[in-house]
Amino acid sequence: MQDAHYPRSGNPIVFFDFETTGLSAKKDLIIEVAAVKYVPGAASHPHMQHLILIDRPLPPFISRLTGITNEMLQKDGRRMDEVLDEFIEFIGDHDVVSFNINFDVGFLNSAIERHGRRPLKNIGHCALARAREAWPDLPNHKLVNLADFLRLDVGPAHRALNDTLLALEVYFLSLHLDRTGPSTVRPAKSLVTGTPSVIPIINGPRQFRIEVLGTRRYQETFEAVCGPRTAKGAALDIQVQLRVEAKSNAVRVLLKEEVIGNLAPRVAQDFRRAILEGDLGEFSHFECSAKIRGGKISESPDEGHYVMWLDIPQDDD
Numbered sequence: 001m002q003d004a005h006y007p008r009s010g011n012p013i014v015f016f017d018f019e020t021t022g023l024s025a026k027k028d029l030i031i032e033v034a035a036v037k038y039v040p041g042a043a044s045h046p047h048m049q050h051l052i053l054i055d056r057p058l059p060p061f062i063s064r065l066t067g068i069t070n071e072m073l074q075k076d077g078r079r080m081d082e083v084l085d086e087f088i089e090f091i092g093d094h095d096v097v098s099f100n101i102n103f104d105v106g107f108l109n110s111a112i113e114r115h116g117r118r119p120l121k122n123i124g125h126c127a128l129a130r131a132r133e134a135w136p137d138l139p140n141h142k143l144v145n146l147a148d149f150l151r152l153d154v155g156p157a158h159r160a161l162n163d164t165l166l167a168l169e170v171y172f173l174s175l176h177l178d179r180t181g182p183s184t185v186r187p188a189k190s191l192v193t194g195t196p197s198v199i200p201i202i203n204g205p206r207q208f209r210i211e212v213l214g215t216r217r218y219q220e221t222f223e224a225v226c227g228p229r230t231a232k233g234a235a236l237d238i239q240v241q242l243r244v245e246a247k248s249n250a251v252r253v254l255l256k257e258e259v260i261g262n263l264a265p266r267v268a269q270d271f272r273r274a275i276l277e278g279d280l281g282e283f284s285h286f287e288c289s290a291k292i293r294g295g296k297i298s299e300s301p302d303e304g305h306y307v308m309w310l311d312i313p314q315d316d317d
Contacts, residue, residue: 005176017164025106034160053077099167101126127171134174214261
């Protein structure tokens with residue numbers, strides 16, 4: 001690691017990534033942990049990578065996505081409590097960086113709570129948020145697409161160590177780009193109180209329900225979240241991104257940078273009006289802690305091939 005965009009001085013920074021059985025931090029589990037400790041000016045940088053032994057079969061979609069199999073976890077997986085202790089010791093009190101850190105921190109905090117460890121107070125930074133600031137005109141900011149755009153070496157997709165190294169490159173390249181112009185760095189926050197993001201986070205005590213309309217090309221992702229096709233679907237706590245399209249009236253709904261559908265037209269229109277009235281017109285991405293409250297397959301061409309309902313927190317102000 002000797003390229004010009006790497007920092008030569010300063011404190012170590014730990015980059016990390018998790019692979020998981022799904023998207024719900026409360027119900028799904030971590031199946032792979034990787035971390036790289038970048039030490040400015042050093043000739044080498046410590047790293048860790050472990051598969052995790054879990055008590056349930058992997059969803060087929062996850063095996064296809066990551067290449068991780070049940071046999072691999074049974075043969076090489078370690079207990080989560082052991083790996084968690086090693087991970088906590090590895091990161092120490094250093095700043096940490098992840099690609100879509102809200103997602104990873106949700107799983108980290110769930111594992112900490114599940115295994116009775118003390119909450120972490122490290123400062124967290126989001127490589128995805130930095131990429132959206134640095135290259136706002138890209139059509140999407142999936143890690144694999146950023147790697148292609150930045151001409152980075154791409155290994156196996158959705159494996160924790162490879163994604164950690166790609167996030168490191170994206171993060172440092174985005175910071176290097178910032179040095180040529182005005183600083184737009186947002187304040188960092190601790191892993192306990194939240195994570196930094198250029199994305200406004202929608203939250204509050206009251207819920208409102210939105211319809212998500214999808215088509216068959218999003219069906220696999222939809223079913224990976226909702227489970228088998230059913231009239232009621234599943235109730236899951238997830239982190240959802242909403243993306244306002246500049247060249248149409250659409251508002252896309254994404255899970256971990258994967259499009260799963262669009263807001264129903266009336267809801268999209270109301271959402272666009274709300275962000276303008278709230279002086280948020282400069283933003284195109286929003287994050288919501290949502291609850292999936294059902295999903296069904298629809299035969300109506302007006303609805304798309306499936307409909308999903310999300311309960312999203314809304315401020316009372």
